[in-house]
Amino acid sequence: MSIATPDPTSILIVDDAPENLAVLSELLLPDYQVKAATNGPRALEIIASGPVPDLILLDVMMPGMDGYQVFARLKENLRTRDIPVIFVTAMDATRDEEHGLEMGAVDYITKPLRAPIVLARVHTQLELARARRQLQDQNTFLEAEIARRMGENQLIQDVSIHALARLAETRDPETGNHLRRTQEYVRTLAEQLLEHPRFREHLNPRMITNLAKSAPLHDIGKVGIPDYILLKPGKLEPAEWEIMKTHARLGAEAIAQAERDAAREVEFLALAKEIARHHHERWDGSGYPDRLAGDDIPVSARLMALADVFDALISRRVYKEPMEFTEARDIIVAGRASHFDPDVVDAFLEVFACFQSIARQYSDAEETDPIVPEGRAA
Structure with missing residues (x-):
């Protein structure tokens, strides 16, 4: 040689x-x-x-x-x-x-x-x-090594986030790819609103990345809800519904504890805490847990609220069949200025085709026909 x-x-x-x-x-x-x-x-x-x-x-x-x-x-x-x-x-x-x-x-x-x-x-x-x-x-x-290690740390962080989110999801096995779909819905809405005058100071590329990263943790508090309520196939009794609603507070408190345990501030956790606590607030103040209204609801939670409701409408559950995309769209529009921020609804209509594409791409594999295409009965 x-x-x-x-x-x-x-x-x-x-x-x-x-x-x-x-x-x-x-x-x-x-x-x-x-x-x-x-x-x-x-x-x-x-x-x-x-x-x-x-x-x-x-x-x-x-x-x-x-x-x-x-x-x-x-x-x-x-x-x-x-x-x-x-x-x-x-x-x-x-x-x-x-x-x-x-x-x-x-x-x-x-x-x-x-x-x-x-x-x-x-x-x-x-x-x-x-x-x-x-x-x-x-x-x-050294630059390549730093980039490699940062990539590894980022991967570990992302995997950890999804592992925590999956923990909540295992309690509610019907949700399927709900985490991935809502994550992409939120990202799409945020990118659409990036240059909007009302949202320009709240949204930027870094914030959108952290927003999408934190979105899967929105229902982490469901780990604290008893099975007899979380898995109940029928309508919840009023007392049961009150217990179910505590998942927003429980999730925010769990993330707040993680923030306290962290050696330094972790940006995405602040957004995750906002989303977990406030994604069931309504624009008119009739939501929970804090009955916030209008711009008092964090932007992150306003985006998550629409994404979460849309995905619930088009997904099959034990107690219901999935809706067609257009039917779900019409329900979102009907909630404009009552359930949802009006400008967020307008942005949703602009990217409605993207929402449909995301729903099809990340449909739940275990379902024969998880997303009912337009033109077919649910």
Whole structure:
């Protein structure tokens, strides 16, 4: 098995005087791969046609295109802008040296050339360039590693959220893909309302992401509802209904406890708590548990309220058959300004086709015909 050897370090010398090229080539060839050009355009051709050199020794005073112009062209090109350049010139004015360094050259060597000075500075700049590349590679690796670990943490967080939501769902097995559907309904409504004057200060892409993430926890409080009530196939008695309604408070309290246990603030939990507690509030103030009305109901809960009701209407339950999409739509519209925020209902009508698509995409697999298409009897 052959072992690959690293490519030799390459240096490009650019000088219009052949004798200077000869001196520098003789000096550098024992240790480096050397290419030479007698003018600026030829130097740019060499660089463009092959691998970029590791270092360039660039004469300043050349006819036609001087060294400063060549250097400017190198800096304009993404492929060549990071090549270290040492200016070589007979000029010894401090201002000329400052100009070259201000442009971005790594060093400045004056003629007549002295071998120990040239070799020392070439070696130093090559070592610095190598160190910069290693640091860049290290930074790239660290950035990729951070992104990977953040992705893992995000995945763990998302899985944990759904695990908690599924815990509540296991108590009510008929809900099927209700969590996924309502999550996507909420996301769709929020995106539709993103630029709406009433919602602009409440909604932004980050908030929508957290909103969608927290939506599956809206019924987490059902874990605290007794089976004889939660699983009852018929209509609940008034006393039973009062117990059922406590799931909103229980869910919010559970999430609030999770917030207190967290080492730092977790953005999506604040939204999850709002949704869990207030997604059964009604626009006219007749909902529960706090009988909030109008804009006192958090935006997150207003979106969840519509999403939750729509999905309940189109889904099969022990006590009812699923409604057609249009019938469910009409019920939502009838609740405009009484059950639901009027602008949220208007947004729902704008994205009604999306709601239907989400419902079909995440229909409950265990049902033969879980979502009744339009034009068929429920």
